Amino acid sequence: AQSVAQPEDQVNVAEGNPLTVKCTYSVSGNPYLFWYVQYPNRGLQFLLKYITGDNLVKGSYGFEAEFNKSQTSFHLKKPSALVSDSALYFCAVRARRRDTGRRALTFGSGTRLQVQP
Amino acid sequence: EAGVTQFPSHSVIEKGQTVTLRCDPISGHDNLYWYRRVMGKEIKFLLHFVKESKQDESGMPNNRFLAERTGGTYSTLKVQPAELEDSGVYFCASSQGFLGAGDEQFFGPGTRLTVL
Numbered sequence: 001a002q003s004v005a006q007p008e009d010q011v012n013v014a015e016g017n018p019l020t021v022k023c024t025y026s027v028s029g030n031p032y033l034f035w036y037v038q039y040p041n042r043g044l045q046f047l048l049k050y051i052t053g054d055n056l057v058k059g060s061y062g063f064e065a066e067f068n069k070s071q072t073s074f075h076l077k078k079p080s081a082l083v084s085d086s087a088l089y090f091c092a093v094r095a096r097r098r099d100t101g102r103r104a105l106t107f108g109s110g111t112r113l114q115v116q117p
Numbered sequence: 118e119a120g121v122t123q124f125p126s127h128s129v130i131e132k133g134q135t136v137t138l139r140c141d142p143i144s145g146h147d148n149l150y151w152y153r154r155v156m157g158k159e160i161k162f163l164l165h166f167v168k169e170s171k172q173d174e175s176g177m178p179n180n181r182f183l184a185e186r187t188g189g190t191y192s193t194l195k196v197q198p199a200e201l202e203d204s205g206v207y208f209c210a211s212s213q214g215f216l217g218a219g220d221e222q223f224f225g226p227g228t229r230l231t232v233l
Contacts, residue, residue: 004159036224043121043226044160044208090160094220102173103148103212103220104162 002027004091006108013081014116021076021111023091033074034092034105035065044090050074061085081115088112119143121225123209129231135197138228142191142211148172149192150212150222151184155205163207166192167214199232206230 003026013019025031035047048059055067065076074091089112092105122141130136142149151163162176168189177184181200186192196203206229210222 032220034221041226043123044210044224046221046223049221092160102165103214104150104165104173104176105152105160105222106162107152107160109159110157 002106004093004108006111008111010112012114019078019081021089023074025093027093027095030096032094035076036090038088083115086115123225123228127229131233133198138194140192140209146211148212148214150210152208153205201232204232
């Protein structure tokens with residue numbers, strides 16, 4: 001069974017400081033990994049994904065994430081946080097196996113990022 | 118290009134009543150998914166359509182939930198009769214379905230359902 005853990009319910013960071021939102025996963029075989037963001041009263045917006053290749057993935061709004069296979073992690077990072085980055089962030093995983101046919105994403109419980117001015 | 122749309126944005130009903138949620142996917146997307154987030158917990162998968170066919174119903178909680186996608190376009194999710202534990206935010210997503218590209222899913226704004 002697939003699972004995603006986001007160990008922090010909330011992350012607080014000062015504007016201009018680097019931020020990290022943690023995510024670890026469990027899946028059979030190789031994963032597809034995703035980060036989504038939800039701003040207040042909005043739907044989920046895609047930030048970035050890892051499919052294959054470079055372990056460091058760059059996405060929207062200056063975010064990036066590092067895939068670490070040995071630690072089964074996919075932490076979201078940004079070098080310099082903005083107040084406007086304050087939102088709810090979700091990590092998700094899907095198995096890459098072609099034979100499963102299962103495309104459903106398994107999400108973590110979300111991490112609320114609060115960036116203080 | 119229009120994104121995934123959902124209607125209504127909010128619904129408040131009493132226990133025992135029926136509610137129908139609607140999702141319009143991005144035009145041309147064969148894959149349509151329903152997810153639910155209950156009580157601030159993780160977003161959980163409900164089911165997946167490929168065109169008009171149900172590909173995966175493994176997340177449907179019970180037979181009070183009925184999903185349809187007639188003609189392979191929009192989808193409806195009916196809850197009948199609604200129970201208190203059905204309260205939450207129901208998300209719809211769609212994708213083109215290219216497995217090799219990671220098949221990015223595009224989400225709608227969600228329908229917030231409150232059962233009193």
